[in-house]
Amino acid sequence: MLKEKTIRTSKHNELIDITSDIRLMIRESDIDEGVCHIFVPHTTAAVTINEKADPAVARDIANDLERLVPDSPAFTHAEGNSDAHVKTTLTGTSEFLIISGGEPVLGIWQAVFFCEFDGPRTRRYVARISGS
Amino acid sequence: MLKEKTIRTSKHNELIDITSDIRLMIRESDIDEGVCHIFVPHTTAAVTINEKADPAVARDIANDLERLVPDSPAFTHAEGNSDAHVKTTLTGTSEFLIISGGEPVLGIWQAVFFCEFDGPRTRRYVARISGS
């Protein structure tokens, strides 16, 4: 089952918790045992799994990726957002979740975050849920 | 088939070769052709695939991630381990292996490494092995 979701980002760099939407997609699929493949069809946005308990963690990650990959005069891409493309490759545009008992297998502190690196924009992601 | 394994790490930052345990899980599954999805349910630990032949490689990777993402006064997360969270997002909490002929498809130098970024701790990882 293929699902698509639109998401509106509000900052230039931010991580947005999308776990509840992913959980809903998995429940709607009625698949108890399987895998959920999440894919971001953008080149300046990504997806990661990290801590949700303290929202400071998501901000620290977004800010530290800024520090690691600042905009630079060495970049030659005419659109001027090569830093966002590098962050996308470092973070990755996909994640999978193992499904067991109708729920994603996630650690107690884990959440799935949509990563905006060149916003604000209207974005989307795709999820495929399959049983075995 | 879903398997879970506990692992005890002994350093603050280290990569631990878990390939033999993964191979055993795949053999126990009796699945000849399929995919093994490996997932780390932590937010300051990850999994990567890299060279096993020279143990210096795993140490160089752990040390260079320290250099890339040092602890910083800019971090706001109260637990003080945001560097470990950033390393987790850069490395990723999951990997998949293609299974062919009952064995994971791996290059001759490749091994699967559990990545501890905030140890020592007792950790775990989950593997799902499915045929096609």
Place this chain on the structure above:
Amino acid sequence: MLKEKTIRTSKHNELIDITSDIRLMIRESDIDEGVCHIFVPHTTAAVTINEKADPAVARDIANDLERLVPDSPAFTHAEGNSDAHVKTTLTGTSEFLIISGGEPVLGIWQAVFFCEFDGPRTRRYVARISGS
């Protein structure tokens, strides 16, 4: 269905668009709905998904990974290519594509790139295409 492809790289660091070969593999599989798992069996090469429209993006990514992970006297691996191993862990040796309607689900600007970090060499990658 398991496919393997050999690729000849021509530079020390480069990203090579392999999307047309992946599309061909998917078409040959006759699988309309499923997942394509792509795996690079090397420890100094990787795979990423990023922008193809402007070739400057792929060059900017390769160059910026050079900036992020330069060769260093701190590395202890005797072969002297630990920077390439670190880049491999940061980028990742695998990607999956969701298949829908017989085609990979990709954004309009997205392409799949083989990432050479220690070339030029003869390399290979493996793709497994499975339906649901």
